[in-house]
Amino acid sequence: MAAEVLWISAKEIDQLGITMTEIMDGVEAGFAAIGRDEGEMPAKIGIHPREDCFIHAMPCYLGGDIDRAGVKCVSGYPPNPAKGHPYITGIMLLNDPETGLPQAVMDAAWVTAWRTGAASGVYARHFGDPDTTSVAMIGTGVQARVNLLAMKEVFPKLADIRCYDLYEASTDRFIADMQPQLPGAAFTKCADMQSAVTGSDVLITCTPIVETPERFIPRDWVKDDCLVISVDYDSAIHEDVFAGANFTCDNRNQYVWTREQGTYFRNGYPGPADIDADMSEICSGTKPGQRSGRRGAVLMGIASHDIMTAALVFDRAAKAGLGTKVEL
Ligand SMILES: NC(=O)c1ccc[n+]([C@@H]2O[C@H](COP(=O)([O-])OP(=O)(O)OC[C@H]3O[C@@H](n4cnc5c(N)ncnc54)[C@H](O)[C@@H]3O)[C@@H](O)[C@H]2O)c1
Structure with missing residues (x-):
């Protein structure tokens, strides 16, 4: 048959x-x-x-x-x-x-698209401050849309959405699409990346993953108790942002294996000993989340x-x- x-x-x-x-x-x-x-x-x-x-x-x-x-x-x-x-x-x-x-x-x-936004939402469920009001979205394409939908589920007080993209038209489309989903929130089209990041409670980067990253977001733009989520591997966030922070990845095995291949997560990105937890340890209750202080995750996406x-x-x-x- x-x-x-x-x-x-x-x-x-x-x-x-x-x-x-x-x-x-x-x-x-x-x-x-x-x-x-x-x-x-x-x-x-x-x-x-x-x-x-x-x-x-x-x-x-x-x-x-x-x-x-x-x-x-x-x-x-x-x-x-x-x-x-x-x-x-x-x-x-x-x-x-x-x-x-x-x-x-x-x-x-x-x-x-949807499972990647959802994974950020699950990280925010365990690490987010429930009083979060602001989020910076860097790279306003598909991932920024689903990540914002996930943040909306986790942070009921979300009111201040700061958006930056290399292309202004991309941000215009993003705001037009997303404003109806969060009618009470104020969307700001930021003129540069720094003004989007500075002072934000949550930072989510969704730019293209590249083999020679610029890592354009330095430590001094990011406030001390920011929740940082990298959807784009090590392309956007400078290694200093994660140095000394509570660092989580979605899966230790995959992060460490990928790092060992030599293309991503080199030159100062957290090594195996710097990973405080992976999301399976968090979600199975083996390790606790942390809702304050500088904390960040690289969520590569897992099967x-x-x-x-x-x-x-x-x-x-x-x-x-x-x-x-x-x-x-
Ligand atoms: N971690 C995961 O599980 C996972 C899953 C899917 C996609 N991704 C990654 O997420 C990223 C975004 O994917 P997408 O589907 O949203 O792509 P997309 O093309 O829809 O959006 C990317 C946006 O980034 C903007 N951009 C490009 N360079 C920029 C820069 N230097 N500064 C600011 N903005 C810039 C583009 O104009 C575009 O609007 C990609 O790197 C993709 O590989 C990760």
Whole structure:
């Protein structure tokens, strides 16, 4: 008998009405499962066919009550927007852990966007000051949008959104898209990066990941009790910002392995001994979060987020009768 796979497009996923809170809960459960050693998640591997471009493969099995498996193939090509293509593209595959048979194939750009914002939200759940009112968003593309949606879930008093992008038009589009989502908040288009960062309670950087980073945000722009979230590896935040701070990564194994490859997280970025906790230790209760003082995270994105988000999409699509069944 030929097996059937459910093909789910980005448009169909949009119709499912999945919320940021649901994805954050899934991402948190995935972190916790890895923390309990219930699963298998090697560090993501990649190839780099063009400068600053990557194609990553990210397999993961989550066991215990979750019992889900799959692999994401995702590309990031900074020159794509100028060619009319998205920067992030890819395919997410869910497998039946019992037989290995493919169950669903879906757009990986949607999964990647939302689960990455959700991971920042989970970090902020454990490390954020509940009285946070201001956030600086640096690089106002896709990630800035989903990261802001996650911050909105965690910080009910969020009122002051400072935005900076290399391209003013990008910030204009960001504000037009996001203002209706946070109608009570004031959005400021900052003329330079420093004025966005200075005095902000939370700093989130979402600029392109590059092999020769400028790390343009120095320590003296960042206030002492700022919560710093790097979505863009070591591209934007200077190593001094993390020196002496409480430092968290999403996954020790992946951070240390990537650092050892020699391209990212060198030249002063935290080494293995400087990692206070990873998010699986936090979410499984092995280590506590910290809600004050300078604290920061490099959240590289891990495959458990993809599995948890894709499982949510698959279950919801199957229930709603959405997607196209394709014979193998
Ligand atoms: N950590 C993760 O899990 C994860 C997941 C997805 C994407 N990412 C990374 O997040 C970053 C943003 O991704 P995206 O999908 O939002 O991309 P995007 O292209 O939608 O947005 C990037 C924005 O950065 C702006 N920009 C470029 N150079 C800048 C600079 N020097 N200063 C300020 N702004 C600048 C661009 O104009 C653009 O608006 C990328 O580095 C991507 O690889 C990380």
